Amino acid sequence: MSGRLVIWLAILAAGGAAAAAQADLAACRALPDDAARLACYDALPLPGATAFQGKGSGMAGPFTVTGPRTLGFASDDAILVAYLLDDATGAVVQNLHHGGAGMGHFLIETPGTYRVQVNASGGWRIELSAP
Numbered sequence: 001m002s003g004r005l006v007i008w009l010a011i012l013a014a015g016g017a018a019a020a021a022q023a024d025l026a027a028c029r030a031l032p033d034d035a036a037r038l039a040c041y042d043a044l045p046l047p048g049a050t051a052f053q054g055k056g057s058g059m060a061g062p063f064t065v066t067g068p069r070t071l072g073f074a075s076d077d078a079i080l081v082a083y084l085l086d087d088a089t090g091a092v093v094q095n096l097h098h099g100g101a102g103m104g105h106f107l108i109e110t111p112g113t114y115r116v117q118v119n120a121s122g123g124w125r126i127e128l129s130a131p
Contacts, residue, residue: 042103052126054118060126061115062087065108070131071096074103077122087113107131 028040052060073082075098082096084106093114098104108114108128116126 051128052116053124055120055123057119058124059115059117062113063115063128064111064113065128066111068131069108069128071106071108071116072103072125072127072129073098073106073116073118074125074127075120075122076101076124077120079121080118080124081120082116082118082124082126084108085115085117087115 025041028037031037031040054060071084073080073096078100080096080098083092084094084096085091086093093108093110094106096104096106096116118124118126
């Protein structure tokens with residue numbers, strides 16, 4: 001069972017954002033293909049995570065990091081090229097890219113305020129969570 005699924009089930013049991021979580025889980029559960037169903041569960045945002053999403057080119061943030069955070073970047077299509085930017089200066093802190101659908105990760109270790117500039121051929125998600 002996916003770790004994210006276990007977390008979502010725990011939220012449901014605790015009475016957290018039940019209506020939205022139930023709809024998301026129902027949509028995943030309805031997928032007949034095992035791999036697609038697991039990918040759907042894995043794409044659900046983790047509780048307590050900061051999440052952004054879009055399609056094509058866009059900007060995520062700003063967001064402030066006060067300690068180490070894992071930046072997850074997910075692509076629904078063939079290409080995702082993104083840049084973690086220092087919000088104050090606009091300087092590129094890290095180039096992020098992912099070929100094909102799927103997710104990559106980068107550990108932000110330095111406190112600060114950031115944005116993520118995204119260039120993608122399809123849908124994308126940016127998620128911040130504890131390392």
